[in-house]
Amino acid sequence: MSAGLVARLEVPGRVHAEVTAEPGEVVAVIGPNGAGKSTLLKAVAGLVPSRGEISVGGESWSQPPRPVRDRSVGMAFQGQQLFPHLSAVDNVAFGPRSRGVPREHADRAANDWLERFGVGDLARRRPGQLSGGQAQRVSIARALATDPRLLLLDEPFAGLDIGVATALRLELARHLTSYDGITLLVTHDAIDALTLADQVWVLDAGEVVQVGPPAEVAAQPRTDHVARLVGLNVLEDQGRFMSFSPTLVTVSLAEPTGSARHRWSGVVTSLAPHGDAIRLLVTGERDLLADVTPAAVAELELVPGRRVWLSVKETAVRTYRADSA
């Protein structure tokens, strides 16, 4: 039996997942809203009832079903959910004390955790007196303070200012390298998946549709959601995927002739600045992204509603099979 996480879980009507992770790994769980990411985490924690099997470190959590408090999980939800009536240090000490650690030891350990996350001077504050970033640090410290086998982070950077989120992301990356448990990180952000994760699970409509290292998933996405996250176009045709960068798409008003093998017609639905370029969303048979220069936008009079042709050279297209990743 694996020393890590082996799960085949089904939350009827919501999630069906067969996944594994090794100790020390950080897994980014990505997918569109409603794909079942949070539900999967809650099923792992035992907070929502599920069918199937789950074992962690060779111990089954499903046969017999293990109550939440005996599963070795630490959770940090989005929106923190710190106990509002307890100070930061009491929040962090809550887990150890609930597991029978004497108060003094638990408080000392909790203070250490707060120090490690750079919020040691805020130990006596209540959650209402903390900023979003500080509260999220306390929340993650609280989750780690019980030394859990699994760390479950549900969009820990959601709702934070970009600067705060970036700082916290760096800190978290540092902590996770020394953490020998398994981290499941639900995120909406490609950066999290690419910088923090060893492995990515892509969920879509309750199913795990792709599993692999971040670079591979980013290069060969199988869902529109991931393709959009990493800024690629992806098309599926009979089990074969084609992906290509929006920068390599040519936009023209007339149907292109010549060497470009792949061509699609569609209507411009939106334009948005993207770095130095303008990113078009063109809706036709498929939604496709194309990056063009501002000069081209003026020259071709590209406005929403304009019918255009997109084409891409064969050499710009990466082709892969569904079973290769």
Add this chain to the structure above:
Amino acid sequence: MRTADGGRQSHRGAVTGGTLGRPPFALLVPACLAAALLVVPLVTLVLDTPWGDFWHQIGSHPVRQALWLTTLASLATVMACLVLGTPLAWLLARIEFRGRALLRAVVLVPLVLPPVVAGVALITALGRTGVIGRPLDAWFGVTLPYTTWAVVIAHTFVSMPFYVLAVEGALRSSGEEYDAVAATLGADRWTTFRRVSLPLALPGVVAGAALAWARSLGEFGATITFAGNYPGTTQTMPTLIYTELQSDPMVARTVSMVLLVVSIAVLALLRNRWLTRA
């Protein structure tokens, strides 16, 4: 005076609209009648209270006895609500079981039940020949009716629903998600209740206790039916008022005045923001 008036005039001149017209007499007249009905008796009670003799009457033996018993019974009622009602409120708020909706409905019945019916119901259960009262008498020689215990039981019966309702509401609004967090941190349900649910529901607990206390102070029907009206053992302030009205109306007014003041104090306490925050 003139400048103030002038300022108000110019103010009224500057801002127009926003008024939908005079209140119609069809609403104004009954509204004033209703207000008068509620206010006038309270004012006349205050005016008719023999203030000159107030402390002398409060100090009289039967009044002191009734005051003491009322205080004792109402505090015991609050204790009973805290110790028994809090777990019941938690059960209703947190545990799903068959018949939960029915149990909640039954628990709330005493809110609307005529108190005298509550007293009769208590006699059928705990009276000397009642379902529980008979074995209590036969096996332990304990008879409850017409004892101070009966007063506390009757008060608890009518007060508990107020308490349970307030605390269940507070437990629900304080959120089950905190229970889930506590569970992932390794807390069992008792620890979670003690350290998370109860502290978060504290405003509701205080409000519920105040409501139960106020209800107990004024309890009459169930008490006189189940516990009787014996000075020193079961005569509380309301039953004393009832007795004195027939012999010495001045004492009745004095004691009524005391209960009015206490009621207003409870109301003021409940309107405090700290209590209504939950």
